[in-house]
Amino acid sequence: MKILMIKTIALGACMVLGACSSLPPQPYENTYTVENRYAQDVKSFPSIQGIASTAVPDAVIEHKNITYVRYGQRELQLDLYLPKALAQNPTATPAPGVILVHCGGWRSGYRTHLTPMAIELAKAGYVAATISYRLAPEAQYPAAVYDVKAAIRWLRTNAGQYGADPAHIAVGGASAGGQIASLTGMTNGLRRFDPQATHSNISSDAQVILNIDGLSDFTSAEARKHEDRPGKGASAAGSWFGGSYAEQRDLWHDASPTYYVGESSPPILFLNSTQERFHVGRDEMIGKMQVYGIPAKVVTLPDTPHTFWLYEPWIKPAAAVVVEFLDKQFNHPIQR
Template sequence: MQTPSKAFVRPVMAAVLLCGATLFGASAWSAPVERAELFKQPHTRYAGGVIGLPDIEYSSVVGYRPLNLDLYLPVARHKKYPAVVYIHGGGWRTGSSTGTAIDTLPGTWPEALAEVASRGYVVAAINYRLAGEARFPAQLHDAKAAVRWLRANAQTYGIDPDRIVAWGGSAGGHLAALLGTTGGVDALEGSGGNPEYSSRVQAVVNYYGLTDLLSLDSEPIPGGLVHDSPEAAETGLLGCQLSECPDKAAAASAVTYVSGDDAAFLNVHGTHDLAVSPQQARAIHTALQTAGVYSELMYVDGANHIFKGTSPAQAADILRTTIEFIDRQVGNRR
C-alpha cells in the first residue's frame, strides 16, 4: 500500500483531528518517584555536576493546567548543547516526567537523564495533558510546544536549536515517533505557544512505542493486551474504539506521516512485550527505510514491556546504545 504524501495527508488529517488522548493501566507502568523526594530544593545537583531544575512552565493552554518540564543542565554551559526531550509513558492516562522507561535500571530515572546531560546535553523531561484531560492530538500538541519552547529559550539555557532529539517509552515513544514524522504537518502544531519556532526534531529514540494503531491487534500476542476494546487505552486516547474510527487511528499513527525528510530513528523493543507487539517497532522501521530515512532496530531478547525481565547489565546496555545513537546523530562527539 502506498504511503500518502504529507501534502495529501495534512488537509485530511486536519479534518479528522478537528473532530476529535490511554494504553495500558497504571499496573503496566512503574510509579514515578515522589517529586518532593527528588527535588527537595529549587535545584538538585547530580553526578558530574549536572543541575536539575524542576517544574518550569513551558506552555499554558486556556482551560487546562499549566504544563511543566524538568531541565537537566550540564555543569559547563560555555557553548550551545544539543537538547533531548524525554516523554514519559503510562498509557496516556498516568505518569509524569520522573517516570522510568527502563524498569531494571539501577537508581532513579532522573539519575539516568542526568547521566545523559553529563555527556553534554540539555535534557528536558516533560509533562503533558493526559487522556482524562483531553483527547488526541492534545498530547502531541504539548510535545510540540515543548520543542518550540526549547528553541525559544535556547539562549537562556545554552541549547543548540538545530540539534534536538525526542526520546520516549510506550505512550511517550508513540509521541516521540510522531514528533519525528510530523515536522511539517501544520495541522498538528496546536496552540501551546511560540508558534514562530519549529517543532521539528533531528532524531528519535522510540522505546516500545505504538506507531501504527490500526495494526495493533493484527498479530495477537498470547496473553497480551487487546487494543480494540471499550476498555483499551487507545479508546481513551481517541474517544472511540480503533475499529470504529480508523481515520482517527491513522491520524494518531507515526507511520501515516513518514516521508524522506523525517528524523533519524532508534527503535528498541522487547521480544516478549505483552502490551505492545514488537511488530510496532518493525512497522515504523520498515516505513522509514522505505522512505530513505535512517533507522535502527534493536530487539531486546526476552524483555517484556518497559524492558521488564532484563538484567541490570541488559538495562545498562539499552541506555548505552541510546546514548551512543544520540551522540552519533546530534552530539558533540560526532
C-alpha cells in the same frame, strides 16, 4: 509523502489552540507509578535489581517544575537536566537537546518515569527535559502531540539560557511516550499537529526520534488485538481516541507514525524490550524509511520487561544505546 486527511469533526475542538484544556484538569486516579510497576514486573523478571535512581549526581544540574506552555489557566511543566560542566562554562559549545515523553498508556504516568534516563543523558553531555503532557482523562488525541511540540519549541526558544543547541533537538519517549514521540517527529512541519505554529516563528521540528518500545501502527491486526476491545470497556488507546477502532477509525490511522514516513523524516532509534507486542509496525516503518535512505536502527535488550527503563540493571545500557545513536546522528562536539 502521502498524508491521511481526516475529517475536521474527528478532531473536534482540540484542533483549536488551548481548546482541549483551558482549565486545570479534573482529578482522576493515576496509579501508574514506578513502585506499582515494579511490584508487578519483578514477579515475572526476578533479574530486576531495583528501581533506577532519580538522585541527581554532582555532574548534573537539575531545574524542576519549569512551565513550558499555558492553555488558559492550565500550565504544563518540565524538569530539565544539564551537564554541570556546560552550565558552569558560558563559552562551552552548546549541547544537543532531548525532549523525553513518559509512559503510561496515554491516560496515566508521570514525567519522573524518565528522570533516570534524563540524568544519564545529561551525564553524557546532553540537555534533557522530562515533560508532563495532557493525558486522556484531561484531553484526548491529539492534545499530547501539541504539548510535545510546544516543549520542543520551548527548549529551542530558551536554548541560550541552558546551553542547548537549537539546531540539534531530539524527541524521545517510552511505550505510549515512544509512540507520541515518533508521531511528533514524523509530523515535522504539519501545522494541523502544531496550533502554536501560527503564533510563533520558532520551529517545533525534531531532528532525531528515539522510540523506546512504542507502537508504530495502531491499525494493524496485532495492535488491535490488544488495544481494540469493543464491548469490554475502553482500552488504553481507545480512551485516548474516544472510541474503538470501528468508532474512531480515522483517528487510529491518524495517530500511527508509520503513515507519515517521507523523504524528510528524521532518523529513528527503536530501543526495544523482548516484549514483541510493543514493536507493532516497526519493521514496516523501517522498510519505508529505507526507501529514502533514512537511518533507522533497532536495538533489543535481552530478557527485558516492557518497562525496562524504570529499573536496574538496564537503565545504564539503555542510555548508552541512546547516547551512541545521538552522537552518530548529531555528529556534534559533546563536552564530557
